[in-house]
Amino acid sequence: MLAYALVVLGIAVTFVLGEAPVERRTDLDTYYATTPFIAQMIVLYLLAHLTAVTVTCVMALHWARRVRGGLRAGLILLGAGSLCGGGYSVAKLAAVGARWTGQDWSALSTTVSPAVAGLGALLTVVGVLVPLATPRIAEWRRARRTYARLEPLERTLDDLLTRRALRLPRPRFASPRPG
Secondary structure, eight states: OHHHHHHHHHHHHHHHHHHSSSSTTHHHHTTTTTSHHHHHHHHHHHHHHHHHHHHHHHHHHHHHOOOOHHHHHOOOOHHHHHHHHHHHHHHHHHHHHHHHOOOOHHHHHIIIHHHHHHHHHHHHHHHHHHHHHHHHHHHHHHHHHHHHTHHHHHHHHHHHHHHHHOOOOOOOOSSOOOO
């Protein structure tokens, strides 16, 4: 927490010390890569982001080896999403480094980075949702199998239930347990 606080403080201080008079929504990184203090702010936030996603990726994949089922799938997806987040930072850093050498690789910053960030965000969201959804899906499947096993009894009772007007439609999303 202290490290994050120092990074946020460093980003704020370098931004205040620098000058960024032109709003650059898509290419701030490469446009200001050679501007004093703003360049340091850019490198600081990209390195901090790269560190965070690297730790997240390593930890998620490490934990994924220890668990099974939906949690494992979710952790693998979270690790893959974090790996894409690392691709975002690496592409931006490469574009900034190219700018320092006088080359223009801004397409890495404006095209590649958003694409891998979007993919990473999608994988991360799915990775969070999978462990939440898998128990419910498993319960639903168990309920469906239970109803399927009761089908011979239902066929046997069908005539009696129809004659006595006791036939009810099968519940669509019912669970075999009460309540």
